[in-house]
Amino acid sequence: MDVVAVDISGRHSVGGRYIMVSASVAAKISPEGIERTKRIRLVPRVAESVEMEVVIGLIEDSVRGLSGVVLAEKGDLYNLERWRVESILGREFKYPESRGERRAMELAHHASFAGRKLVLRLMEEGLGGGSLKAGGA
């Protein structure tokens, strides 16, 4: 099964804004684990809030062009029902169930966490702040 696991790191306020990095991992998985990782994409975003529209917008940007069922943790989407997320995203979506899906989520989590650390370092050094897209309300 082809999946795109998405995880957002940095959903907490730092100086009144949210410095987030969304990682999406496009992979071919089996119920037992990951068979092949096709692509990993990192999308950084600075926002004024983490309201639903901001989160969905970030996920949309993150999974654009990657084929497969979108996977995300329940907490990342405020525990919305699956059908509601599907109708907002406009593509097939599910919360992770099998061991393979959880493994893909774990990979996305590590990628987003590492990506955010890198972004923070670049911002500290004054190298990458300008390229971050400001979004949200």
Place this chain on the structure above:
Amino acid sequence: MKREKAAVLLFREDPRDEPHPEKMIELRGLAEAAGYRVLAEISQRRGRDRRFQLGRGKIAEAASFSPEKLIFNEPLSPGQIFNITKEFEVQAIDRFNLILEIFASRASTREAKLQVELARLSYEAPFVRTIESLKKLSERPGYRGSGSYDVSMYRDIKGRMAKIRAELKSVEETGERRRERRRELGFDLVALAGYTNAGKSTLFNRLAEECVTAKDQPFTTLSPTTRAVAAKDRRFLLTDTVGFIDDLPLFLIKAFRSTLAEIVEADLVLLVVDLSDPPEVLREKLASCHQTLWDCSCYAPIVSVLNKVDRISPEDAQERCEMIRDLAPSPVFISAREGHGLADLLDMIDEKLPALEEFKVLLPSSEEGMGQLSRLYEVAEPIEVKYGKEIEVLLRGRREIVARALKGAERPERSPLAKG
């Protein structure tokens, strides 16, 4: 004569969720397994009540049956238990507590008893702390009243938990050494896992030709049982383990770590599924098994054993198998009760276990060489032995095990006939 306990079951449905009548059935099954006579089932579709979990009227209705206990499907906070007990003068427990009661009544080995006690203490510790602080609200200092007595109760629980953990650690280490020894002897380890009451013990009895207790009730098995099974041309050790259940709290998984280690350390996991369950229940149960396997860091390959096919039509079985394709790797249809599909299952086990390789080993024609040959007989399957200036042995086994048996001797060579 043992007096039958009476209870009323209470179930709260979230207004945003689909109705789940099967959850009430599961709760009833658990209550009956714990020895309760169910007086009534009361459900309410509403958001969580901060004080009582359900509405006050529903609790009063349940209390009017004069049960010994009110059993809630949803977890109760210490404050809610305190409020219900105080206001309605009836004991209230939740699903986790009910599971602990079943475990406590079934625990027969020292290990199981310790695990149950640890789980109970982990569950109760925060309750004791909250109830102590709630009671203190109306407390006045008495003789040398510094409140030290109350605090010590919580401290005692923590101390006892540390003691049990240390004891369980030594049990765990013994288990680890035992598994290591079994591997050294050339056995592959296969563990049965799955939702409670899926038919694991019945399948175990079939495969191992044993007669462990197998009943149509949740949590019949608590302590693992291991037996040798011969399948085709190889042998493995099959372990029957405790069943999983939905929303198994992490403290319970931690308490049963030494039992679950049998699954974590296995070379292959047979994930037993009750295929006669309604499709949506089947999916939920499988997802919850995957969750538990993930929580206890089990990464072994899985064979999905779709049990109880004798209870549904072949078309239904095929349809359900298709529906759970993303959760059930390497599926095999069986009926453990009737003995159908066991040959297919053994074939699948043979296929999924680490491959056996063929080796040609040259041993010196001496006393030492004969000793090594004798060790090889124990851990691998000799195909041909030629005695000459040297002893030439053609054998089949797992590389690391053959290498370990030949410690200090010539490294085994892969035979030109070797497969895999």
